[in-house]
Amino acid sequence: MGTYDDITRRNLLRSVVTGAAFSLTGCADGGGGVNSPSAPRGGSESMPKANIAGNKTAASASAPDAKPDVKRPNIIIIYADDLGFGDVGCYGATRIPTPNVDRLASQGLLFTNGYATAATCTPSRYSLLTGSYPFRCKGARILPGDAPLIIPPGSPTLPAILRRAGYATGVVGKWHLGIGRGNPDWNADLTDTPLDVGFDYSFIMAATNDRVPCVYVEGRRVAGLDPADPIEVTYDEKKAFTDMPTGRKNPELLRMKHSHGHDMTIVNGVGRIGYMRGGKSALWTDETMAEVFSDKAIEFVSRNREKHFFLYYALHQPHVPRLPGPAFAGKTGLGPRGDVIAEMDWCVGRMLDALDRLGLAENTIVIFSSDNGPVLDDGYQDRAVELCGDHRPAGALRGGKYSMFDGGTRVPLILRWPAAVSPGETDAMVCHMDFLASFAALTGVEPEPQAGPDSLNVLPALLGNSADGRNELVIEGTQGKMIIRQDNWVFIPPYAGPAVATHVNIELGNSLRPQLYDLSADVGQIRNVAGQNKERSDAMSRRLRETLESRETRRVD
Ligand SMILES: [Ca+2]
Numbered sequence: 001m002g003t004y005d006d007i008t009r010r011n012l013l014r015s016v017v018t019g020a021a022f023s024l025t026g027c028a029d030g031g032g033g034v035n036s037p038s039a040p041r042g043g044s045e046s047m048p049k050a051n052i053a054g055n056k057t058a059a060s061a062s063a064p065d066a067k068p069d070v071k072r073p074n075i076i077i078i079y080a081d082d083l084g085f086g087d088v089g090c091y092g093a094t095r096i097p098t099p100n101v102d103r104l105a106s107q108g109l110l111f112t113n114g115y116a117t118a119a120t121c122t123p124s125r126y127s128l129l130t131g132s133y134p135f136r137c138k139g140a141r142i143l144p145g146d147a148p149l150i151i152p153p154g155s156p157t158l159p160a161i162l163r164r165a166g167y168a169t170g171v172v173g174k175w176h177l178g179i180g181r182g183n184p185d186w187n188a189d190l191t192d193t194p195l196d197v198g199f200d201y202s203f204i205m206a207a208t209n210d211r212v213p214c215v216y217v218e219g220r221r222v223a224g225l226d227p228a229d230p231i232e233v234t235y236d237e238k239k240a241f242t243d244m245p246t247g248r249k250n251p252e253l254l255r256m257k258h259s260h261g262h263d264m265t266i267v268n269g270v271g272r273i274g275y276m277r278g279g280k281s282a283l284w285t286d287e288t289m290a291e292v293f294s295d296k297a298i299e300f301v302s303r304n305r306e307k308h309f310f311l312y313y314a315l316h317q318p319h320v321p322r323l324p325g326p327a328f329a330g331k332t333g334l335g336p337r338g339d340v341i342a343e344m345d346w347c348v349g350r351m352l353d354a355l356d357r358l359g360l361a362e363n364t365i366v367i368f369s370s371d372n373g374p375v376l377d378d379g380y381q382d383r384a385v386e387l388c389g390d391h392r393p394a395g396a397l398r399g400g401k402y403s404m405f406d407g408g409t410r411v412p413l414i415l416r417w418p419a420a421v422s423p424g425e426t427d428a429m430v431c432h433m434d435f436l437a438s439f440a441a442l443t444g445v446e447p448e449p450q451a452g453p454d455s456l457n458v459l460p461a462l463l464g465n466s467a468d469g470r471n472e473l474v475i476e477g478t479q480g481k482m483i484i485r486q487d488n489w490v491f492i493p494p495y496a497g498p499a500v501a502t503h504v505n506i507e508l509g510n511s512l513r514p515q516l517y518d519l520s521a522d523v524g525q526i527r528n529v530a531g532q533n534k535e536r537s538d539a540m541s542r543r544l545r546e547t548l549e550s551r552e553t554r555r556v557d
Contacts, residue, residue: 072443073417074364075162076301076311077435078351079128080344081121081174081208081319083412084374086395087341091412095391096338097331100349104368105414109421109464113429114413116372118476119402121176121208124371124409124432125314126150129157129177129197131436131452134476135548139178141480144235145207145274149178153196156451158436159310160198165443168304170201172297173314179206179217186213186231186279189220199312203296209289209316210379212274214267215282216292224282231279240264240275247271256321260503262379270321270380286323289316290340294347298354305358313351314371317344320378335387337376363419369432370411375401375504385505398525402501404477404492404509405525421463428461428469429485437554438462453552474547477509484544488520491530491540514541 085091088098090105117127122143123134130151134140139150151157159169171194180192194202203218213233216223222231234240245253247263248271255269262271268286284292297313322336324343332338348368355361374393376384378401399405413430415421437455440447447455460466473485483492497510509515516530516537530537547553 071363071419072165072308073419074301074309074311074360075167075367075439076313076351076364077128077367077369078348079125079173079312079314080368080370080412081314081316082372082375082378082401083318083341083344083370084393084395084400085397085407085410085412086392087318087374088345088412090414092395093391095332095334095389096341096345098341098345100345100352101368101412101414104348104352104366104416107418107423108366108414108416109423109462110425111413111415111430112425112427113469114369114411115429115431115473115475116370116409116411117431117433117473119372119399119404119408120476120478121174121319121371122150123476125177127431127433127454128371128435129159129312130155131158131433131447131455133433133454133474133547133553135474135480135482136453142478143176143178143207145211145213146180146183146233146235147178147207148180148182149192149196151177151197153192155197156448157198158439158452159312161436161440161445161447161451162310162443163198163200165440165445166308167443168201168307168309169199169311170203170297170300170304170309171199171312171314172203172300173205173293173312174208174316174319175204175217175314176207186215186222186233187225187227190217191220193217193220195219201300203293204314205284205316208273208319209286210262210273210320212265212267212272212276213279214272214276214284215279216284222279222282225279226281229278229280231276231282233274233276235274237275241277244275244277246275256323257381258379259377259381260379262321268323270323286321287325290325290343290347294350297351301351301354301360302358305360315344315347317341317347318374320380320382322380322382322384333387334389334391335383337382337384338387338391361418363417365415365417367416367435368412368414373397373400373403373408373411375506377504396523398507399509400504400506402478402504402508403506404475404481404483404495405507406490406519406523407506408477408509409475415462417463424464426461426464426467428458428467429471429473430458430461430469431473434458434462434470452554454554456554472543472553474544474553481509482544482548483509484540484547485519486540486543488518489536489540490517490519490525491515491537491544492517493541493544516540 089102116124118124123140126140265275317340322340324339328339328343394407397407399407436452437457438459441457458469461469492515495510514530515528517525
């Protein structure tokens with residue numbers, strides 16, 4: 001039922017900790033280990049001790065939900081951007097200090113089978129908020145910064161459901177699910193914003209930190225905008241603003257050069273995707289973004305400390321461009337990618353400290369996870385590849401961002417709730433998409449009939465009361481390519497296309513042969529056993545097709 005046996009689990013974690021056995025294609029030297037890795041600081045010492053047996057025992061003996069005397073908790077989801085399974089200490093990283101994420105793990109439940117639904121941002125985030133597979137929404141693909149909102153206003157989203165439960169709801173950070181109805185006017189009140197899909201408060205960047213418009217949007221307005229200097233945005237090269245410097249025409253103005261793409265309008269000395277002009281007073285400074293978002297997130301919590309609240313705190317790290325604040329520049333020796341992960345950890349620590357200070361830590365669920373797997377060179381020459389050394393961003397997993405292999409979607413996932421959840425580890429398979437049904441159950445709200453068509457109530461697994469989560473998950477790589485995991489088996493149908501995305505140097509999973517992997521024996525997905533297991537492959541292929549043709553999966557198990 002979606003679990004590893006203990007031996008396999010130990011092997012998984014050991015291989016993550018030591019960096020042995022499996023190779024991440026996206027890493028410069030593949031972690032081959034010319035030099036001996038240093039002692040695993042983040043390994044056996046900071047790794048929460050295995051408590052799987054205890055969790056399994058608890059599952060058979062206790063009710064699935066929280067202890068009856070525990071009040072409904074606040075909920076904070078801290079969602080990193082492109083952070084890999086092996087990028088933080090509690091998952092085995094030794095080169096990047098992440099004491100705050102490790103603290104969260106040591107006080108909470110660490111998942112070894114926590115999944116996003118997709119290996120890229122927009123579809124993954126769509127699933128988190130809607131409880132729906134991204135293939136049900138045509139627009140759920142990597143969006144430009146002026147794309148329309150892909151979640152219909154008024155939808156029964158995770159925040160909307162929690163609002164019905166009486167929660168104050170807020171989003172701070174990266175959005176990337178579209179705003180408006182197409183070509184929005186950034187100088188007026190915006191429509192179709194997070195405020196229209198369940199959030200009471202919103203302070204966001206519209207898309208990503210490498211896309212225009214490079215401004216913050218608070219509520220319905222661009223923050224800090226001077227009406228005398230209106231913003232114009234286009235993603236159409238034919239309409240590009242000829243008076244504005246671009247990375248392509250004016251490389252001498254860049255302080256971080258692009259490696260692929262990212263050669264359009266220059267903002268803050270960095271070429272972006274898309275074209276913009278105007279809005280000078282509202283432009284963000286990349287180096288202060290962590291602090292800006294952190295302040296807004298903590299303000300939201302503080303402002304709502306007397307109520308129940310739900311905060312979706314979507315960090316921008318370690319997505320490109322990686323420009324840490326001065327306190328973190330050069331801190332890790334892994335270049336900007338390592339430095340912004342250290343900065344990300346600082347953001348987590350600031351939030352945890354704020355919860356302590358406000359007396360909210362005990363009854364607040366804090367979830368930490370990532371929207372998809374890791375990538376090194378994602379478009380800027382920031383030496384992420386050259387300085388990676390023996391750090392393994394995806395740990396023992398194969399592939400990374402964009403990939404159908406597990407490195408694309410199996411991500412760090414930690415849940416801390418001191419009032420109700422015992423610290424430990426679990427190998428239950430859970431997905432971000434399941435938060436909707438699970439937290440509806442936790443807060444006593446009946447979701448609308450159309451809500452969360454693929455969201456399963458896995459609350460017992462999320463709270464460590466059961467080792468059984470979901471036993472099946474359909475996962476999207478890029479370009480709408482789907483695979484299926486059932487228990488410990490992964491089936492990848494034949495797909496045309498390059499085996500490796502050369503610009504990012506990541507294995508995508510494309511092959512003209514069907515692929516079947518047994519994760520219980522082969523977590524690195526190196527032995528394709530489809531040939532020896534034709535019956536299973538065929539059955540999983542059929543099941544995948546059925547799922548793609550279905551209207552919902554929540555009632556099918
Ligand atoms: Ca991402």
